[in-house]
Amino acid sequence: MVIRAVLWDIDDTIFDHTTADRIGTRKHLEQHGLPDGYENVEQALVAWRELSDAHWVRFAAGETDFRGQRRERVREFLSRALDDAEADDWFARHAAHYEAAWSLFPDVLPVLDLLAEGFRHAVLSNASIQNQDPKLRRLGVRDRFEAVVCAVELGVSKPDAGAFHAACEVLALEPGEVAYVGNEPDIDAGGAVAAGLMGIWLDRAGLGGRPELVRISGLDQLPGLLGPVRP
Template structure:
């Protein structure tokens, strides 16, 4: 069965979240006069990313809501039990710096253009619709996607199969006709593969080598310029024997129990 649609992750897949977050927090901490408490800017940024990852994991596990994880990021980072209003105000000041640094990766528009006539497109993110829909509009690509689905509204997060299946349902397609592109080897790569989608893991920094125990299942690429060739090569999945990183074809009738 041919791949008819591509579902995309947003942060660090099409949007350079890491660079924007670092630039935004660097500017914010300087404006707040908080850099003196750290040995270096890099130490401060590493601390912010550590706190962000920990609170994001709590949100993904359903232990807090969207606004709660933001407030707790501020409180833990500052080591200060701020009120909700104080934490919100601090985060909003950071957001102003962060948004000023927003940018697409340079390979995004060429890839979307190359696939525009051949594949349908949607977004699945472990974020909120308010944030990601607005972000895609500011970046000028919202009209490229038929649907934008986010964990905060779905009530389920990647790597749960239900999240990927919700994106497939929004497109009216079975999982084996959908490819998923994301930057996280487990949450995106393994999650999409185990949900029955053609999983494409974009490993932009190339930090992992072929023998370092990367996830089984997903195809790995270093640039989105490689994506059209993968989708073309895998147009008829059942004709290719499973080997290496090639996903075995699901049954023609699609996954059971959906």
């Protein structure tokens, strides 16, 4: 079956979330001080990333809601029993620094330009439309995607096949006509393949392995995988 559309992940695929998060967290800690229990800023940055990943897994599994995982992240990071308003305030101040550091990966616009006329484009994210739509607008690429589909509103998240199929339905295409590009081998590429899409693992870190997956190390390699442009 011919590939007619590309579904994109956002964070750490087209948007450099990891770098922005490190910069934002570092600036937040410089302004508000290092919490008790951390010997240095680097240790705190590692802990924040690990907590972010762990609580996102809980959210994806339906164990908490989107705002709840943020609050629990902050409480665990600070080792303090904050009420919801206090946790929300801390996260909002962190988010201001994080958002100031937002940027696209340098290979994103060139490949979107190259593929613009030959393929349709949409987004499937495990976050919320309230977060991802403004993010894409601020990054200047929202108009590159005809739809932004998010797990919070769907009620199902990647790697569940239902999330991928919902995005395909929005495009009115069969799964076999859609490629999915994401930075997570299991959640993104593996989930897409299991749902009948062409799953592509964007391995920017060059981790390698996973021979069962289609893997690229940069988006410049994507056009060669999608095949000829068809009307």
